[in-house]
Structures are given as structure tokens and as C-alpha cells.
């Protein structure tokens with residue numbers, strides 16, 4: 001890694017929702033960095049806090065939620081101190097559902113021109129030409145005529161391209177993509193990921209790629225953060241993480257990738273659900289589902305420890321990697337009792 005300050009540095013981010021019944025610590029001490037032009041993955045199951053992390057970065061957390069602690073530094077400036085507006089166009093977000101992101105009563109071109117007006121002060125002919133150019137950049141054929149079409153006239157994949165074009169109209173340095181391909185067919189998914197890849201290289205964009213799908217991470221991310229119940233549990237360069245996962249949760253996620261399981265076996269899933277964190281973490285939140293859990297896991301909150309090859313910048317928050325807690329599973333060679341991975345298929349991760 002270079003010595004230059006990262007484009008985005010999230011440190012100890014804590015976002016809480018105050019509902020009538022309980023406090024939900026949706027994001028509970030998350031830290032990660034993104035350098036300019038880099039794709040960083042944030043991966044975890046449903047309810048693990050990915051979208052709340054994204055919304056926190058964009059200043060989009062509303063009542064009854066609030067960013068309670070931590071810093072979100074963009075080019076060194078802490079956005080939590082109220083400077084979101086100053087960076088409105090620098091960070092853009094692409095959501096899962098392109099249909100919901102586009103306004104059905106305006107043409108695609110109108111929506112891009114609106115963004116160009118706000119963020120680049122472009123109007124009239126100039127704005128229209130730029131809108132067509134952006135649609136071409138995101139691979140929409142016949143852009144000069146499609147610019148006048150309404151969202152419903154475009155397929156899902158084309159709609160998501162149009163959403164990305166709208167995001168690019170702000171000329172952002174960072175694109176936060178929250179499950180950008182989840183709503184799309186598999187072949188279209190691959191095309192959109194390729195597009196993001198191309199844009200990143202051509203525009204030197206940094207991308208925070210949020211997904212529940214390890215396959216998407218493998219294809220696109222330079223580095224990965226694995227999130228569970230509001231906490232990052234493992235962070236590593238993508239290749240290192242896939243070759244040798246260090247957290248039992250990462251291992252379980254990897255087992256759920258099609259192709260990693262012999263074709264005659266059904267895709268494993270992880271039994272149980274991500275718990276909703278309603279109080280401070282006093283233990284390992286994954287322990288109840290973990291095949292390697294031992295006594296201390298119910299009592300001690302694991303801190304991030306360096307893991308793997310010392311030359312590689314990676315950590316895991318798991319007592320298996322903390323020398324202070326020699327565990328019984330190591331001693332008697334028993335990998336644990338209940339496997340969290342059920343071979344009976346069902347909904348994949």
C-alpha cells in the first residue's frame with residue numbers, strides 16, 4: 001500500500017437504530033479504507049449491516065437511526081462532522097433495484113441532465129450531449145435515441161446501466177454499489193460487473209462493492225471485508241482470503257459458492273441467522289453458529305489479530321488466532337460438534 005492517505009477511511013463506525021422495543025447496533029465498530037481507484041468488497045449475509053454501512057458513508061441514515069461514533073474521512077475530511085453536503089457529488093451510490101432508483105415519469109436523459117445540472121452546472125445542448133455520452137460510456141446501444149426513453153422502456157440490465165450513468169454524471173471519485181447486480185439475471189450480472197471494472201480503470205474510480213455473493217467479490221474486489229452482525233470479522237486481499245480463509249465465518253461463506261462444492265452435492269448454507277445486535281458485543285457473535293467455537297468464544301469479544309503471511313496486510317477477529325486463548329478444539333483435535341453447514345441446500349447465501 002502507498003503512504004498516501006486513503007480516499008476513504010472509515011474508523012470505528014457505529015450506527016444505531018433506536019426502535020420502540022430495542023436499540024439495534026446495526027454497524028458496530030466497522031473500520032476499513034479505500035484507496036483511489038481501488039475496489040473494496042464488503043460481504044456478508046442478509047442483515048449483517050452492509051447497507052447501513054453504505055448509508056452511513058453517504059449521510060443517508062435517518063430517524064430512528066444515527067451515526068453515533070467513529071469517523072468517515074473522505075480525503076482526510078470527517079464527513080460525520082457535517083461535511084456531507086460539501087462532498088455530495090464526490091461519492092455516488094448505486095442500489096440493487098434500478099427500477100426504484102429511476103423516476104418512472106421522467107426520461108432517462110432528463111434524470112441524467114438533472115444530475116449534470118446540479119453537479120456540473122451543465123445545461124441545454126451541452127447537458128444533452130453529455131447525457132448521450134454517458135449512456136454510451138455505460139454501454140447502452142443507440143444512446144442518442146434511448147436518451148429520450150422512459151425507464152420502463154429499458155430492460156433491467158439497461159436500467160442499471162442508466163442508473164450507473166446517472167451516478168457518473170456527478171463525476172464521483174467513489175462509487176458505492178449496494179448489491180448492484182442482485183436483481184439481475186446471471187448473464188446481465190456479469191456484464192454489469194465488467195462495466196464497473198472498465199469504468200474503474202478508465203475513470204480511476206474507487207468502488208465499495210457491497211454484496212452477499214462471494215462469487216461477485218472474487219471477480220471484482222481487490223480487497224475484502226467480511227461483515228457479520230455489524231462487525232468486520234476478517235479483512236484481507238481477495239486472493240489471500242479465497243486461498244486461505246482465516247475466520248470460520250469466511251470459510252462458511254466460501255463453501256456456499258457454486259463450483260466450490262462437488263456438482264452432485266447441493267450447495268451448503270449456514271444454519272441459523274445473523275443475530276440482530278441489540279447491545280454492546282461481549283462475546284463472538286458468530287459463536288452460536290461456529291463449528292470451531294470453544295468456551296472462551298461465549299465470554300470474550302475477539303479483537304482483530306494479524307493472520308497468515310506476515311507480508312500480507314490481513315486480520316481476523318477470532319479467538320482461534322489469539323494466543324491468549326488456547327482452545328480445546330486444538331488440543332483434542334475435535335473440530336467441534338455441530339457443523340453450521342447443512343448439506344440440505346435451501347436458500348443460498
Ligand SMILES: Nc1ncnc2c1ncn2[C@@H]1O[C@H](COP(=O)(O)OP(=O)(O)OP(=O)(O)O)[C@@H](O)[C@H]1O
Nearest residue numbers: 017024026045046047048049050051052053212276
Ligand atoms: N430503519 C431501520 N430501523 C431499524 N432497524 C434497521 C433499519 N435499517 C436497518 N436496520 C437493521 O440493521 C441491521 C442491518 O441491516 P442492513 O440493511 O444493513 O443489512 P444488509 O447487510 O444490508 O442486509 P441485506 O443483504 O438484506 O440487504 C438489521 O438488523 C436491520 O434490521
Ligand code: NI
Nearest residue numbers: 050051052178
Ligand atoms: Ni442491504
